[in-house]
Amino acid sequence: MRRLAVFAALLVLAGCTTDRRDEPEPVPSPDLSSPPAAVAVNPGPFEAGPVEAPSTGAYLGAWIKPEELTHDGRVEAVDTLEEDLGRPLDIVNTYRRFEQLVGTDSDKEFLDQGATLMVSWATGDNRSITGGEHDRLIRKQARAIRKLHDPVLLRIRWEMDRPNLRATMWSGADYIAAYKRIRSIFAQERVENVSWVWCPTAEGFVRGDAPAFYPGDDLVDWTCVDVYAGNEFQPIGRLMGPYLQWAAQRPKPIIIGEFGVARAWGSDGRAAWLRDAQRTFKANPQIKAVVYFESDPEGNGPKQQFQLAGDRPAFTAFTKLTKDPYFNP
Template sequence: MTCRRVIALLSAAVVVSTIAACGLRPRVPSIAPPARGALFGAYVDPPRYTEKERIAAFEQFEGRLGRRLDIYHDYHTWTDPFPSDSDRHFTARGTTLMISWAGTDTRDIVAGRYDTLIRRRAEAVAALGRPVLLRWRWEMNRPNLASQIGSGTEYVAAWRHIHRIFGEADVSNVGWVWCPLTGGAADQNFGAYYPGDAYVDWVCVDGYPRSPRESFGQVFRPFVKWASGVPKPIMIGEFGRTEGPPGSRAEWLDAARDYVESTPQIKAVCYFQSARGVSGNYSVIKESDALRALRGWVTDPYFSP
């Protein structure tokens, strides 16, 4: 072994020892969007909401699709401790975790009432030592959240407050995912809720067709147009279509894939695999042609960047 090699190894050991002695964490970068193509993930609704069944449901869904997915999407209430056991399971195997973290009254957040809770979550995410996508209070522009959110200005202030606490905790492994809802009664003035480029890593949107005739492109085009002026990658945080006439959902999914592949700013998509959606059954498991169509996404090299 050369002297130069010995010196390099000793230097690395000193750095590691210093980090350990000072109680510091090695910096882990957040996930970057692929240069070409898009990541594919999903939320998979389990039969019962236990950690064991969350893991089993997601892995069974992967088995039906034919490969491991890029993103494991999980939901947590405002007061839930996270990462959970299922979150840790999937990050340990190398899958990117996306946490959708619900909110509370934005004015209470800004006033500092929840600073201790936020700091604990920040420290827990940092201690995970794996990249995490954090989607705080998604669909903030829904009418039924108005009393919690307040104005767009109040939402932005709460987002920045949480972001600041994570920064003070030296959290380097979080990618901040900002995600309104498009369509329906949701406020379509997206910019009113946008925290700013310095506070966001991904611009995200959830959306579902309001009729069988509404295409994926018609659902998401208004947001994509708005986001074209923002220098951030786009994520489709939730999408799906309910059951319809035979073959119609498969056709919808095939056309949706074409739309995503023709929109290079879209860098990640997450299917909402649930039979208990607010508007109906989005599960493709019992519909062979729809399952085949979704399998077409994950076997397409475009979604294996």
């Protein structure tokens, strides 16, 4: 009988443990009300390459995840967002695997519509690049981009400082060596329509390891950062403050290559964060382009879902940002 009683008690405890649900996290409320202090104080002029920085204000762009990764799907996704915003995008971000060439029908259509293409190119293992294993592929990409003729922003393995990429990035020195080899091959192919964009994460500057991946002012046209209110809900100025302080020491315009605020922080919190982002961008005149990450990647939880469409308060705040004359240079 005693054994049965103990067994029954264990079943009750197990049932309690299984059925107990985690308490919802309280929505944090950092101070997003006061205007941010300017951090990036470099007034220019800036050496930006073929994609010139606007003399005042900043370009506005986005990555919009299409329903299908086809020509029609990509174009429809961009057209829908532009229609909802009531304005065209200055920059369309597009992601490519190492073997995927630029110059698709949708690429050409965006260029024909007057947008600047920002190509986020997921290059491979840095040591295999420097060893010459991918020269032929890199040469094909160079020729494909050259054929576009229009100026293109090119992010060589964006977020190279992420710890989960260390197995292929190896080190800052390895990344720089691969970056130089890619640039050298593009030069051999007489590619003159690329502005080279170096784009680590905001977290990499908080940790302090991102600067080790910087190829140098002579090899970079735009410095860049990806910044999200994802796992932590903080004002955007605080999240990217260390990067802005670093970038202010360089004669380069800044592009916010990706920014987003997660669904987890609620509609009102997201709207407040976007209003703060608008003030922060305008308070830092070195920021010459901002590109939103309009996507809920598959398999991600609410702290990694950034699509604004369908969230009326958040999308309204974003629309106000996009219609600000500052972002219509």
